[in-house]
Amino acid sequence: MSDRTDTPALPAPRTALVTGAGRGIGRGIAVGLARAGYAVALVGRTRAHLDDVAAQVEALGARSVTAVADLVDADAVARAVAHVEAAFADLGGIGLLVNNAGVIERAETDLAADDVEDVWRVIETNVRGPLLVTHAVLPGMLARGGGRVLDINSGAGHRATDTYTGYGISKGALARLTTAIDAQYRHRGIRALDLAPGVVATDMTAGMPMHDGRVQWTPVEEVAELVRAFGDGELDAWSGRFVRAGADTVASLHALTQQVLDADARRLRLAAAGPDDPAV
Template sequence: MSVLRTAMVTGAGRGIGRGIALGLAQAGYRVALVGRTRAHLDSVADEIGGSAFVAAADLIDPTEVDDAVVRAEDELGGIGLLVNNAGVIERSSTDFVEDDVEDSWRVIEANVRGPLLVTHAVLPGMLARGSGRVVNLNSGAGHRAMTEYTGYAISKGALARFTTQLDAQYRDRGLRVIDLAPGHVETQMTTAMPMHAGRTQWTPVEAVAELVRAFGDGELDALSGRFVRAGTDTVSSLQAATAQILAADARTLSLSRYGDDDPIG
């Protein structure tokens, strides 16, 4: 089994993606930075130094995604860790009836189609080596109903199911995959959301990057297919709780039963 300390981070030009990319680079990873805006990616690459590779791509365009992945694999010698970070949210905060369905669909497409395309392009190389790890940047909205941002909530719920699908299909072939909610990181996207107006406590992006680094290094492999949250979970707290999480089959998308006689298994 070949383990590569190389990573591809989508949406790496700013915000959480930038923080993850910098953290991985500081931990010794060679990093491919992928996103729509070349200038933003180049700026992060300059911060990292000569080991970073940049590929600008529209992540919902399969041709552009395939090209970016091929070039990144050639440059890095393969991708050991994929971080599906790129994502968007609706332009306005409202309930579904008042929402613009086309805007909701824009969000769903970016947050679901993007990770599907990128993972589909990266996965063959991982499976051929018998080893690979995927981090899907998720949210509490993926498992908790919201009174607004319907498209965003749908997209994160779908992403959570994608995580469990990948784990079920490829765990025995060496793939590990996890949902990581970043908590409340102060970014351009989060500060524009009315629900965060007046917030003074933010999750440090370094906490997100550390969980990604630990997962990439195999320290949280036992939690593949499950959900963790930066700012609440730490590497040590998750390791201490792993046996309890597995025994309860917790931190994963599922349907609760009302009892042993529930016919819905």
């Protein structure tokens, strides 16, 4: 945790940039934010998918803007963010960034049996993408005195698994990015949160053998509601921490806040062996 004095987050524009917004969880988040009155920027690789979601957003009476970009391409990311900032200039710029875009390995297997190039593809997409987008969005937020960054994470980021090595590595790194943003910029009005979406029925989960036969799924609306609450500042006390849709709700998080703060819990760290453990 940063030892710098916290600066209260200023009211941020009700605008959001959502990556991977063309389908799946990103689509659900974008539509949910639009339903809540947000102007939504949709960023992804496939124009047709983004245009479909833009039509949904606008049918709800919300403003949308789209930008096609490969999120591991720094120049493409910079152009996309500049386009969104310009489009939202009259609304105050980007208030909420949702780093949702991500991939998983093609094979559900352990590291030795996996294609290491595919493992690296997952790590690069899931870490470099959010890093580049956050790096591009932060200057505007800092200039305005605040903003919120939400990273779509996973239990695999803090819990070791016997398959999908690259995915676990990438989500662990993403969790460290979230804590770094909180430590570096909380005193300048920035808030950051890791949100695991649970298990949502998407094209990605449909292709994962571990979910064959699953009948219980996390409704994407529950994910979108937690994103909305964070964007509106209701979860600012949770900055730098981890929440999970399907287990946490806005109400349950409010009830748990003081306990979590007192214990400094729900944060990525090395567990100490005891109060005098010299390694921690």
